[in-house]
Amino acid sequence: MKTLDDLKRFYETILAADLNVLENRRRAILRKLTCIGAGIAILAVIFLLASGLASGSFLPAMMAPVVIAVVIFAFVAHLLNKGYVIEFKSAIIYKIVRFIDENLSYYPDRRIPRSTFMASEIFKTRPNRYKGDDYVAGKVGATQIEFSELHAVYESGTGKNKSRRTVFKGLFFNADFNKHFTCRVVVLPDTAEKLFGGFGKILQSWNLTRDRLIKLEDPEFEHHFAVYGNDQIQARYILSTSLMARIVDFKQKTNRKIYLSFVGSRVFVAVSYTRNLFEPRLFRTILNFELVREYFEDLQLAIGIVDDLNLNTRIWSKQ
Amino acid sequence: MPILIVVIAVVILIPILIYNSLIARKNQVLNVFATIDAMLKKRYDLLPNLVATVRGYMRHERALLEEVTQMRADALSDRISDDEKVDLDNKVTKVLGRIMLAVENYPDLKASDNFMHLQRTLTELEEQISAARRAYNAAVTDYNNAVEMFPTNIVASMMNYKRRMFFEISEKERESVDIAKNLHN
Numbered sequence: 001m002k003t004l005d006d007l008k009r010f011y012e013t014i015l016a017a018d019l020n021v022l023e024n025r026r027r028a029i030l031r032k033l034t035c036i037g038a039g040i041a042i043l044a045v046i047f048l049l050a051s052g053l054a055s056g057s058f059l060p061a062m063m064a065p066v067v068i069a070v071v072i073f074a075f076v077a078h079l080l081n082k083g084y085v086i087e088f089k090s091a092i093i094y095k096i097v098r099f100i101d102e103n104l105s106y107y108p109d110r111r112i113p114r115s116t117f118m119a120s121e122i123f124k125t126r127p128n129r130y131k132g133d134d135y136v137a138g139k140v141g142a143t144q145i146e147f148s149e150l151h152a153v154y155e156s157g158t159g160k161n162k163s164r165r166t167v168f169k170g171l172f173f174n175a176d177f178n179k180h181f182t183c184r185v186v187v188l189p190d191t192a193e194k195l196f197g198g199f200g201k202i203l204q205s206w207n208l209t210r211d212r213l214i215k216l217e218d219p220e221f222e223h224h225f226a227v228y229g230n231d232q233i234q235a236r237y238i239l240s241t242s243l244m245a246r247i248v249d250f251k252q253k254t255n256r257k258i259y260l261s262f263v264g265s266r267v268f269v270a271v272s273y274t275r276n277l278f279e280p281r282l283f284r285t286i287l288n289f290e291l292v293r294e295y296f297e298d299l300q301l302a303i304g305i306v307d308d309l310n311l312n313t314r315i316w317s318k319q
Numbered sequence: 320m321p322i323l324i325v326v327i328a329v330v331i332l333i334p335i336l337i338y339n340s341l342i343a344r345k346n347q348v349l350n351v352f353a354t355i356d357a358m359l360k361k362r363y364d365l366l367p368n369l370v371a372t373v374r375g376y377m378r379h380e381r382a383l384l385e386e387v388t389q390m391r392a393d394a395l396s397d398r399i400s401d402d403e404k405v406d407l408d409n410k411v412t413k414v415l416g417r418i419m420l421a422v423e424n425y426p427d428l429k430a431s432d433n434f435m436h437l438q439r440t441l442t443e444l445e446e447q448i449s450a451a452r453r454a455y456n457a458a459v460t461d462y463n464n465a466v467e468m469f470p471t472n473i474v475a476s477m478m479n480y481k482r483r484m485f486f487e488i489s490e491k492e493r494e495s496v497d498i499a500k501n502l503h504n
Contacts, residue, residue, distance in 0.1 A: 215457055217456070232351065232457070233447070237447050316439055316446070317439045
């Protein structure tokens, strides 16, 4: 397990040089953007004046050049930033991933496929807008893992009735579980019981979209989560008393909404985030240890799940 | 008039629902107990393998091995009651723990593929049995709540349903997995 001191040394000896190169690149892009932005603005003003003078009235003619100018600027900014983002991720994020564990591979533009996302059975709604990046995969000890950032949205209706609902946004992790099992267990954040206490439990047991509610004996675990599964005994075989305690610790450590599921001998963990992860910033300097520390902690959170859930303990028949 | 029909329907319906829910809870308890039984049988099936594997190495623990063989014979006989089954199961768990500890003195045995495979299977079974016991206790809690809480307790006493005992999950048992872990390290 790498510590913050290790990271500081790594930052000073290796990352700082790369970040310097990228910082120059970032400034160059900003300069370019300022020039292009000024150019487009001047053109827009000229066009605006010309069309305004020709028609004698400014109001209706005003909109078109402004809108076109903004669209062109956004497009150019996107193109310039895209190259920079890929360059940044391939240099910096890649190195932080390898710094945490040498056996892991990193692909900035790949993601966990939608089929895996649905196979986890954590989310019932099939997203029709599915995006993601920053895919990491490999073996941590004896455990095969993969994770990526995901943004899954369900859009319905058209025109004015169009509505968007975020199914999930955050880190989506899955790994080979250390025990054999054939059942399906889903562990969801417990909202009903927190709000309504004992009555919430009754509400949970009426959830028709899920399997049967499984009542476990750890009160703290039950306070945070609601568990659904199709096999009472195997669910307890998976969620041993020690694993329940570990999941509660993990929840408290991250202080985020977390979802877990155990399907097909694999464990899936979804950690909710509202911000975008592993993205470089364009308008502020990147020569900052705190920034690197944030990337490191987000990555460590996902990779550390193996230790947090004790997945490398292979004392059962599955090796 | 319609109100009267509704009232009568409810009065008839409530006892039926309570009756059925009590039966469902009782069956859930029986069902999980049957699963525990099946898992214990599976463990007893492994015992001859274990004895055969360790016999060649263990010179000083003959008595222990004979004890375990005898327990298996007792457990598989038809005359045994449910309570005796539970009791015997506890004893087997203890003796197995002692055998696993004794293995420490025989490094060749500890390293043999056959034994390692057996040990993993046993650890897995132990944990499955422990999970089944927890499931049994959860089912018994549900059942006992219904037997004692109002208004289900009225119907329960008419059906002569009594509180059921929990399975004791002793500290010793929880350790059984840890013993295996220590052996590996």
